[in-house]
Amino acid sequence: MDSLNGFVVFVQVAQTRSFVAAGRLLGVSASAVGKSVARLEDKLGVRLFYRSTRSVTLTAEGTRFLERSRRILAEIEAAQTEISEATARPRGPLRVSLPLVSSLLLPVLGEFMREYPEIELDLDFTDRVVDVIEEGFDAVVRTGVPTDSRLAARKLGSFRWCVVASPQYFERRGTPQVPADLLDHTCLHYRVPNTGKLETWALRRASGEPELTLPVSMICNNIDTRVCFALQGRGIAYLPDFSIRTLLEDGQLRVVLCDHVEREGVFHVLWPASKHPSPKVRVLVDFLGEHVFPATQACDHHGTMRPR
Structure with a gap:
């Protein structure tokens, strides 16, 4: 503790350039400050200050x-x-940035x-890529x-995409059996905010088979709109399983082409790296x-949910 006190006294003298001023801030005499500095110099075997009657x-x-x-x-x-x-x-x-997945x-x-x-909580919902540090967020959740x-970063869980529509839609338009069948259907699309491009439906293709250019009947920039229109029988949507779990379980939506969907995703919570994150960030992350994702699930061939 005496050595630590020597560091404190030394720093105060270096910042004030005065034994008197340093003593005043530390609540001790200038003489005590001088003796502390002298002991530190003796211990180190070097001179730390040039002293004169006018300056230090x-x-x-x-x-x-x-330094x-x-x-x-x-550090202390x-x-x-x-x-x-x-x-x-x-x-x-x-302050937390979150993707547009309110149901989750x-x-x-x-x-x-x-x-x-x-x-x-100060919640900002957006699918754009935010600069966590520059924009002053405490944490973000992203895929x-x-x-x-x-x-x-900490992984929250994984999910997969499903191709879905309402039973009424399939009764009216037929059920796709292979990805190419989608060319004869009404497809509901998502526009990626950062690129302005339509999200690709990642469907398994045979070797040499070109990527499908799917029909476009509606474009939006969120999940809820596609879920709503799919429920109304307006078309087929490509959606993450967590957003439609209960709708699949109660039969309002059905999954097709499950064997052909290749895409899976992962959610992470991210926060500015620090040796000492604040208690509020620690409890949010935990x-x-x-x-x-207390029990990650995926869709099976029949549109029901099964544990992974």
């Missing part, structure tokens, strides 16, 4: 030692903050609010593989990890 200036060795001393004291302060925050109740504003995330976030009433080295 750092030596070259003192300048190098100041290290500041880092040491900052961070460790103290981490310990104190670990026992503190998570609280305060928490809103029930979980509602439970999170009940569990942590002192956290103030795909994390690529930003500035962010820490809560999402435990509740978003």
Whole structure:
């Protein structure tokens, strides 16, 4: 502790360039400050300051030692903050960016609010790629593989896509048996925000078979619209299984071409990498990890849900 006190005294003298001013800030005499600096110099075997009747200036060795001393004291302060925050109740504003998948995330976030009433959620729903750090988000939930080295990540779960429509639609238009049959059907499409292109329906093709150019009857930029129009029998949609789970279970939608769908996805929660994430970020990450995909499921050939 005496050595640590020597670091504190040294940094104060270096910042104020005065034994008197440093003593005043530390609540000790200038003489005590001078003795502490002298003991530190004796221990290190170098002179840290040039002293005169008018000024105190750092030596070259003192300048190098100041940089290290500041880092040491900052680490100690961070460790103290981490310990104190670990026992503190998570609280305060928490800004989170989320994809446009309200059916998956809103029930979980509602439970999170009940569990942590002192956290103030600020939710931003968008499918565009946000800059977490530059835009000031505490955390984001996104699909795909994390690529930003500035962010820490935790996998929430996986899902797959399904080709679906209402039973009434299939009765009226027939049921596709192979991907090429979709060319004779009404297809509901999603436009990717970042590129402006239509989302590709990843369907398995035979070797040498060209990619299908599917008919376009409607384009939107969210899941809910495609689900709504599919339920109304307006066409066939290509949707993630989590968005239609209950609709498949109660028979309002049916899956086709399950053997031909190749695409799977992964959800991650990401946050600015730090040795000491705040309690509110830690509890959000843990809560999402435990509740978003408690039992990952996928569609089977009959449009029902089965555990993976």
